[in-house]
Amino acid sequence: MNLFYNKNGVGDVAFLQLDPAEGEFDYHQFGDVVRITQDNKVTGYNIFNASQNLSLEGNGHIKLTPELVEQLQQTINDAGIDDKLDSDLSPKFVVGYVESKEKHQNADKLSVLKVDVGNETLQIVCGAPNVEAGQKVVVAKVGAVMPSGMVIKDAELRGVPSSGMVCSMKELNLPNAPKEKGILVLSDEYQVGQPFFEE
Incomplete structure (x- = not known):
């Protein structure tokens, strides 16, 4: 699970990547959250107005913390999506x-x-x-x-x-x-x- 954010470059959007994937994707928007799937498997989310719901510092690849994963989970659930994030925060x-x-x-x-x-x-x-x-x-x-x-x-x-x-x-x-x-x-x-x- 990887989180990318660059407010100056692309605006107030956080990109949460669950699994690296290539090819065709399906996009479904739920309020400020876009759920990205491929072959009915969730590969990631785009979260708009990210700074309103997430504690984001810096640009580029954002280090995930338990608190940030909890905020991401809450934001996704608040948008009406029942998905559960599986987060392995061990050192890579x-x-x-x-x-x-x-x-x-x-x-x-x-x-x-x-x-x-x-x-x-x-x-x-x-x-x-x-x-x-x-x-x-x-x-x-x-x-x-x-x-x-x-x-x-x-x-x-x-x-x-x-x-x-x-x-x-x-x-x-x-x-x-x-x-x-x-x-x-x-x-x-x-x-x-x-x-x-x-x-």
């Missing part, structure tokens, strides 16, 4: 530990990793030339919004399921990122599962 950029690395069966330059992120172990397909078992790395979990605007989702890469992404400095938009390809390898003092960014 976390420290992971690469437990194992195996060669991808269908691609020479890809590896299949098992990465411990604290509360679960993810299978992630990675193309970085410098990734190895035993490293601590930055993992963008499913639902993370990269600085480029790309949303991380479950995928299949050359037939192998992948849940998340092991990140480079450039992908994280960190200063002084090297030009050569490769993931960011963290030092040992980082704890597996801890948020990489202050969120």
Whole structure:
């Protein structure tokens, strides 16, 4: 679930994205709330006059808090929509530990990793030339919004399921990122599962 708001750029409208989707959408307006669906599944909402109902600070990608999710839920319900927001506010950029690395069966330059992120172990397909078992790395979990605007989702890469992404400095938009390809390898003092960014 991602919230975008830019009053100066597009007016007093908040865009709540539940699931990244492409293609044709259906739009149904209920007062100040537009419910966006695709194949009868809700993918998001546009909320007009957003500043009257929501505590919004800043522009662009807005950090969701329990209070803001409650305000969004109230605004949607007040418009006569019975939908319940399912909000996972856990950190999306976390420290992971690469437990194992195996060669991808269908691609020479890809590896299949098992990465411990604290509360679960993810299978992630990675193309970085410098990734190895035993490293601590930055993992963008499913639902993370990269600085480029790309949303991380479950995928299949050359037939192998992948849940998340092991990140480079450039992908994280960190200063002084090297030009050569490769993931960011963290030092040992980082704890597996801890948020990489202050969120």
